[in-house]
Amino acid sequence: MKEGCENLEELKKGSQDLKREVMDGGWCVSCGVCVEACPYIKALGDRVAVIHDCRLDDGNCYKICPRTETDYHTLSKMVHQKDEYEPVLGGHRKLYFARAAQEKFSEPAQYGGVVTALAALALSENEVDAALLTGNSPGNRPQPVLARKEEEVVAAAGSKYTVCPTVKGLYKTNDDDRVLVVGRPCQVTGLRKLQHRTEMRQGKNVELIIGLFCFFSLRYDFYDFLQDELGIDAVCGMDIPKDGDVRVLSPSGKHEVPLDKIRPLIKQGCHSCFDPTSELSDISVGSTESDPGWCTLIVRTEKGDALVQKAIAQKVIEVQPYPAEKEKQLREAVVNKKRRVLLEQHDFAPINSSYLNMDEKMRQFLKGRGENV
Numbered sequence: 001m002k003e004g005c006e007n008l009e010e011l012k013k014g015s016q017d018l019k020r021e022v023m024d025g026g027w028c029v030s031c032g033v034c035v036e037a038c039p040y041i042k043a044l045g046d047r048v049a050v051i052h053d054c055r056l057d058d059g060n061c062y063k064i065c066p067r068t069e070t071d072y073h074t075l076s077k078m079v080h081q082k083d084e085y086e087p088v089l090g091g092h093r094k095l096y097f098a099r100a101a102q103e104k105f106s107e108p109a110q111y112g113g114v115v116t117a118l119a120a121l122a123l124s125e126n127e128v129d130a131a132l133l134t135g136n137s138p139g140n141r142p143q144p145v146l147a148r149k150e151e152e153v154v155a156a157a158g159s160k161y162t163v164c165p166t167v168k169g170l171y172k173t174n175d176d177d178r179v180l181v182v183g184r185p186c187q188v189t190g191l192r193k194l195q196h197r198t199e200m201r202q203g204k205n206v207e208l209i210i211g212l213f214c215f216f217s218l219r220y221d222f223y224d225f226l227q228d229e230l231g232i233d234a235v236c237g238m239d240i241p242k243d244g245d246v247r248v249l250s251p252s253g254k255h256e257v258p259l260d261k262i263r264p265l266i267k268q269g270c271h272s273c274f275d276p277t278s279e280l281s282d283i284s285v286g287s288t289e290s291d292p293g294w295c296t297l298i299v300r301t302e303k304g305d306a307l308v309q310k311a312i313a314q315k316v317i318e319v320q321p322y323p324a325e326k327e328k329q330l331r332e333a334v335v336n337k338k339r340r341v342l343l344e345q346h347d348f349a350p351i352n353s354s355y356l357n358m359d360e361k362m363r364q365f366l367k368g369r370g371e372n373v
C-alpha cells in the first residue's frame, strides 16, 4: 500500500491542547514520551499531568504523543525506508519462534527470554551504552530502569502488565549515550514521532528499539485491587494466558483472578490502540500463545536483523521457522484489534480513533470492507 500523509499544520499545538485533547479525555496511555520532554509535564505513578500553565502553542509534547495525529504509513516509511506499508503486522523481514539459549536469561523472563537475551547482548557487544527497561520498584510499582550491565537487564526481566511511563527515563541519559529502548507499542510510536517530528537529542540517542506485543495494559490501581481482594501486597510475576484466568505469583503463592474482574482496570486509552505488535520497532517480541518457553520474534529493520543474526551465531538465542498456521492466527488477532478501533466498537469502553490519519482505501480494507491492499 503506497501513500501516507501528515497534516503538519494540525500538529502546531501545545501542552494545553495535549491536556485537553488527550489527558482530560482519558486517552493518555502513560507512555511517558511527553514527560520531562517539557519541564512542565510530570508523572506520578501511572498518571501524567501538565503541572504548569505553559502557553506555548507549538510544542514538541503535542507532536510526539502517540494519541495525537498519527500516520503509521509515514512513520513506517521512515523506519523501513520503503514506500509500501504492510497494514496488518507492519513492515518486517523475518518471523521466528525464538528463545534464549542460556538459562540465565530464560529463567527470570516472561516467556522465552528473547528480550532479555538481546538487550544483554547489545550491551556486552557495545552496540549500545544503555538499555531503557521497565523494572519493579521496592514498592512493587513498575518504574524505568536505565541498565548498563547485564545483571541490571536480567533484574528487569518479566512483564509488568500495567502501564508505566518508562520513556521518561530517556531524558536522564547522557548526551552521547546510544540507547536501546524496550517498550510497549504506544511507546515505540511515541519514540518514532520524537525522531521524525523533532530535532530533540533524545530521539537521536535512540539506537535500537525492541517493541513488545501488547493488546491491553492495566492501571496501577490493579495493585490496590490485588491488595483489597486477595491480600497480595507484592507481585513476583504475572501472566494473562489466552482465554484463561489471570495468574498472579506473590510471595504467598499462586493466585488466579477471572479476567472479567480486572477488565474494568484496563487503561481506557488502550481500547483505542491500533498497533498491538510494535510495528515501528526494530525487533518485536510477543508470546506464542501456545508454548510459554518460546516467543514470537518479528525482525523488522536491518539494524534489528544484525542484532538477531549475531545472537543466533553466538548461540545467545535459538530460532525455529514460524508455522504458517500460527502466522494466520496472529494476523487474525491483529486485524480484529485494528477493526475494533476503526469501527469504534467495544462492549465495555469508549473508543476514539480520531488520532489515526489513514488513507481511505486502507481504512476500508482493515474494516473488512475493501479489496486487498
Ligand SMILES: Cc1cc2nc3c(=O)[nH]c(=O)nc-3n(C[C@H](O)[C@H](O)[C@H](O)COP(=O)(O)OP(=O)(O)OC[C@H]3O[C@@H](n4cnc5c(N)ncnc54)[C@H](O)[C@@H]3O)c2cc1C
Pocket (backbone or CB within 6 Å): 108, 109, 110, 111, 112, 113, 114, 115, 116, 117, 132, 133, 134, 135, 142, 156, 157, 158, 159, 160, 161, 162, 163, 164, 166, 182, 183, 184, 212, 213, 214, 215, 216, 217, 218, 285, 286, 287, 288, 289, 295, 296
Ligand atoms: C503490558 C503488556 C502487555 C502485553 N500483552 C501481550 C499480549 O497481549 N500478547 C503477547 O503475545 N505478548 C504480550 N506482551 C509481551 C509479553 O508479555 C512479553 O513481554 C514478550 O513476549 C517478551 O517475552 P520475553 O520472555 O522475551 O520477555 P523478558 O525477557 O522477560 O523481557 C521483558 C521486557 O519487558 C519489559 N517490560 C516489562 N513490563 C513492561 C511494561 N509494562 N512496559 C514496557 N516494558 C515492559 C522489561 O523491561 C523487560 O526487558 C505484553 C507485555 C506487556 C508489558
Ligand code: SF4
Pocket (backbone or CB within 6 Å): 018, 022, 023, 027, 028, 029, 030, 031, 032, 033, 034, 035, 048, 064, 065, 066, 067, 165, 190
Ligand atoms: S500518551 Fe504518552 S505522550 Fe501522550 S499524554 Fe500520555 S504520557 Fe504523554
Ligand code: SF4
Pocket (backbone or CB within 6 Å): 029, 163, 184, 185, 186, 187, 214, 215, 216, 217, 267, 269, 270, 271, 273, 274, 275
Ligand atoms: S494496549 Fe496499546 S496503548 Fe495500551 S499499553 Fe499496550 S501498546 Fe500502549
